[in-house]
Amino acid sequence: MRILHTSDWHVGKVLKGQSRANDHIAALKAIVDVAEAEQPDLVIVAGDLYDSASPPADATKIVTRGLSALRKTGADVVVIGGNHDNGQALDALRPWAEAAGITIRGALTRPEELLLAGSTKGGEQWRLAALPFVSQRYAVRAAEMFDLSAAESAQSYAHQIGGLLATLAQGFGRDTVNLITGHLTVIGATMGGGEREAHTIMGYAVPASVFPSSAHYVALGHLHRAQAVNGPCPIRYSGSPLPIDFGEEENFSAVAVVDVTTGTAARVREVSLPVATPLRTVRGTLAQLATLDTGDAWLRVYVSEQPRAGLREEVQELLPRALEVRIDPKLLPDSAAAGRAAARAGRSAGELFSDYLGQKGHADEATVRLFHRLHDEVQEARN
Structure with a gap:
């Protein structure tokens, strides 16, 4: 079967007051053009369709038209929520999406909802474990929905994600093409420059070992640079179809086209996309x-x-x-740029938040203290 893998559209992005709507329309048209040329059996959009949890109406119009156009190429289309998306709001589109033949999984739900099945026009069967972004706060709720033990649910974020994926992978078959899509940071991958730091470092990075070797291909979103990741199975970030901000101006804009069967390894081609406004x-x-x-x-x-x-x-x-x-x-x-250039890995959430306020010109000790109190309450509830 053939898969077109894309992610991190970030529709609705405003760059220093400048709308990127025309750039996004051009980028999605280019993706549809690739789909029409390559005729994939399945299109995977691995999260962050929107740039914010409250996208403007024109952003929703761009996204829904783009998904509809991809579906009209004849491919099955599967979408998961990312950390920038409002998962519940995405799931609210499911009645429209299902009528259009599009599958959306915006927020975490029970395993039977997240293990998808389908077949190609040639009769090849596939299974897709579709795991939307899971915040640390909701990892405990995820453990409950997946019936993990108390010991498993008390593990680190990486262990919990591994447990969720292992549960989903139990539905993989020996005679099916087994796929995973998720919105995650994998240790060893390179950031693209525009990701939200609080969801890429601290406790959010997971090792590649969380992915089962039974997967034929893992389609990831979250990091904006197109890249492969070493692991027990083929793992890849498609990257963003256009540079999101100036930290990404050198990134290669592309989608991944993947050919795979039950008996052959995934063969991946990067198909470059034109950038309307560099x-x-x-x-x-x-x-x-x-x-x-x-x-x-x-x-x-x-x-x-x-x-x-x-x-x-x-x-x-x-x-x-x-x-x-x-x-x-x-x-x-x-x-201040010298300070911002310092390594951020391992710094506390409070330090990152304080730096963020300073960069935005809103440094305020009372706000920082409130953040610490709320963060401590969340951590206590999690523990």
Whole structure:
């Protein structure tokens, strides 16, 4: 059978006040074009269809039209919720989706709901364990729904995810193509630059060993860089179909096309996607910036000039598509950028939240204290 694997659309993204709607429409059209050319039996969208849990109406229109167009190519379409999505809101679309022949699993539910089955036009049978994003807070509820033991439910997040996947994999057959899709961070994979940090580090990373060797292919979402991950079975992130923010401007935009049978290993091809409006970072003095031809790209500009009133306006007059203008960190000896460049792995949730407030210009000790109190309450409830 043939699978088209995509994820992390982030429809509804606004970059420094600039809507990306036209870019998303172009990206989804490109994915549909690939589906029409490749004629997959199954399309998997591995989470983060939206950029926020409360997407605007036009974002929902873009997503539903994109899913409908993929279904019209003749493929089965399966969608799971990601950490940016509102899982319950996605599940509210299930009546529409089922009428259109699209399967949505937005939030965690019982195992029998998450193990999907189907067959290709040629009669090849497949099973798909569809695991939406599971937060640490709801991992305990997941353990209850999956009837895990008290000892199993008290394990770490990684152990709990492994337990959920092992339960789902019990439904795999010897004569079926066995697939998994999830929205997870796997240890050893490379972040793409635009992921939500609190859901990629701390206790959220899982080892590749959580995936059973009985799986023929694991289609992941969450990390925005297309990449394979070493593990007991073929594991892959499709990456985002367009750069989400300036940290991803060098990412390769693609979908994965996978050919697999019950008796052969998965063969994966990356099919590149055009990016309607690229993102680009430029640096220089005003004189140097004035010589640049940046085309239609949205720009992040690092100005090699000392700070002064009106400098931002001068830059934007030279480069009208500059969405972000900053002084080059090299000219700021005590730049906050140096601190943000420090390794974040292993830092507490409170430290990350405090840094986030500072970066947004909203540093406030009372808010940080409230965050700590709420975080402690959640941890106590979890324990």
